[in-house]
Amino acid sequence: MLPVTAEDHLNGPIAVLANSTAGRGRYSALLPRLLDGLAAAGRPIRLLTATGPAEAEAACRAAVADGAGALVAIGGDGTVHRALQTVAGTDVPFGPIPAGTGNDFALDTGFPADPLAAAEVIASALRDGRSRAVDLARMTGGDGSSERWYGAVLAAGFDAIVNERANRMRWPRGPRRYDLAILVELARLRPRRYTLRLDGVPHELDAVLVAVGNCPTYGGGMRICPDADPTDGLLDVVVAGRVNRRTLIRVKPRIYQGTHVSHPLVRSFRARTVELSAEGITTYADGERSLGLPVTISAVPGALRLLR
Template structure:
């Protein structure tokens, strides 16, 4: 257990975005708080009226002193917390309560709040070192004209990013089904995009459907786009899918949904420590949240966080 200078036991910061999954995060957080309090573990509830207020509260509490952060939500809440350096320095635990929960799924975190809390407490003394990704992109409003965003799951550009945009616009309590609806809509509106991708070993220009840089195996609530990805190798998995017809795309997606797309001629895999991706006019999404327009400079950040999972 971690103590403050005056000998008092530090609390866990219990982070919840009350709007996560249309309010599910708030409901689950109440149960998690009761579970921890019943075990005699001090907590500090950290929240806010919106994402910006929640991020400000996380930053303030992290700097003030906590034994760790327990996030009650999904990939979006994790992405919010990862932008805060003081929060990344603390051990992190996750109680899945979002729509997709791909990062928690990658580590087999149980959906039940009791089981998830038990997993966190069991791993508090020996958390796992976990890699992250970082993307740098143009931002006229930022110092130097660039911003950085940290991501835990993956960076999506093209077809999968467009699905994210459509899914985020659906304000119904249907969980990962939002992604499936966005997928159908994007198939109907199918369009190829020009990409230029440069890594340490090659530079390639192609008309394609997507370029994704993954730290974990799945996106969109369980689609195994990077079935060989690892979070402890200091690398990222780059996936490219070249353009194809609409009927062929349906076939490709069916194979991709089973994680068996490595042999398809439209699909290219590469393990990279960094990459530059140019995709004119395309908006990238990281962990399901909007990033901005490129060009994108992506790099791996080895052992960037300690995960209690």
């Protein structure tokens, strides 16, 4: 097989990763119209098939290796996260079409909330040869052998612990499982000792919630890192310290407006590189189960070319 060149990518087909179960399937009937909208770019469309996260990443890698000129993800943040593992740090442009329960990365980087409108924006960018560079966050595991990219926010505290419990539960199904996991973990809430190194400067602190944001929002519009900007080459770190159950319940609704950062027990930092460690925490990046602590997270300026 001949190697794929940059020129091959320039005119290659549009590879489309579509998650039919995203958003509880409410956008699945739109798929033919979305593909028609993308075809207005004048490129062939290649719809990728995958039955799970690992297959989705493998399908994206194979499509790009085969000369895809662009990669589009139709789904939520989880689908975007899988696609990012292939296009991060490459010259292959990417377009997210928000069709999931949480569409934080797409909305935070300026795409319309309406999937059909987002497809039109992507097709127009492809026709015009237009793309915009944005930052991504690159995670490296403590042993140095594991690497993941994310676009929105890394959760490494209470929210990650809730997700981990919910994923272990077999009952109930649907959103109620997450609600029950919150109640269980609220009853067990306790501050944990974290070590943060921000651009090499160490911080020892006790906290119940730690988030590292490339973008402002996670969890479907919660502005956990309200000042994060995916074009500034920096990561925003938000830490809720020794917060008890009552205070956490009171403060958590304020995250939707981003006003929680004014609470005296919440601290904010900004750095290019964040080293984060604590005992017994598995992180969640873009809402997806990711690496266990310790991890090193680096802002990578211009790591992604967005079709906008």
